[in-house]
Amino acid sequence: GDSVTQMEGPVTLSEEAFLTINCTYTATGYPSLFWYVQYPGEGLQLLLKATKADDKGSNKGFEATYRKETTSFHLEKGSVQVSDSAVYFCALAHSGGGADGLTFGKGTHLIIQP
Amino acid sequence: GAVVSQHPSRVICKSGTSVKIECRSLDFQATTMFWYRQFPKKSLMLMATSNEGSKATYEQGVEKDKFLINHASLTLSTLTVTSAHPEDSSFYICSATRGEAFFGQGTRLTVV
Numbered sequence: 001g002d003s004v005t006q007m008e009g010p011v012t013l014s015e016e017a018f019l020t021i022n023c024t025y026t027a028t029g030y031p032s033l034f035w036y037v038q039y040p041g042e043g044l045q046l047l048l049k050a051t052k053a054d055d056k057g058s059n060k061g062f063e064a065t066y067r068k069e070t071t072s073f074h075l076e077k078g079s080v081q082v083s084d085s086a087v088y089f090c091a092l093a094h095s096g097g098g099a100d101g102l103t104f105g106k107g108t109h110l111i112i113q114p
Numbered sequence: 115g116a117v118v119s120q121h122p123s124r125v126i127c128k129s130g131t132s133v134k135i136e137c138r139s140l141d142f143q144a145t146t147m148f149w150y151r152q153f154p155k156k157s158l159m160l161m162a163t164s165n166e167g168s169k170a171t172y173e174q175g176v177e178k179d180k181f182l183i184n185h186a187s188l189t190l191s192t193l194t195v196t197s198a199h200p201e202d203s204s205f206y207i208c209s210a211t212r213g214e215a216f217f218g219q220g221t222r223l224t225v226v
Binding site: 004036041042043044045046049089093101102103104105106107 | 207
């Protein structure tokens with residue numbers, strides 16, 4: 001079956017540091033890939049997505065590139081802020097918007113210190 | 115963006131009782147909603163797909179008689195945990211899709 005593996009947290013960085021959260025997946029066919037973010041006390045929100053190989057999703061300074069050859073979708077940001085502190089989930093779906101349900105990684109808790 | 119509201123956010127119940135969790139799409143109609151469960155330090159696991167006007171579709175290993183799902187209208191799905199036991203304690207999250215998946219805030223269930 002499908003699975004998503006992402007790096008364990010918590011990840012603690014200083015403000016303005018470079019961020020990478022690794023994500024790899026196992027799936028049949030050509031899934032769509034997503035990053036969701038969950039801020040304290042809130043529901044999951046879509047951060048970015050990519051629907052085919054070599055696509056790059058980007059939003060709020062975050063980027064991730066769909067790499068089919070390495071089955072990866074690593075999340076990056078050049079300069080993190082305290083407000084980026086949250087839990088980040090990598091996910092995949094076999095429909096573009098997750099209309100058939102999503103398979104999630106375990107989540108990575110990111111802590112940004114001033 | 116679209117909003118999905120989940121209620122309650124936290125509930126504590128006694129072992130053997132039932133608990134109902136509501137998931138509402140506030141500004142769109144959702145013929146399909148999803149229920150997920152998250153154990154500590156584990157992935158969100160899809161439990162079931164809730165279909166308006168028909169029976170829910172459960173993932174393998176999820177007891178349909180334990181986790182009753184009712185999708186009575188295009189904006190409301192409910193998950194009832196029946197005869198709850200401490201092992202049912204978990205974080206339950208719903209989602210509804212309109213182009214993309216929108217998630218509720220989640221419900222922390224503690225069974226004592």
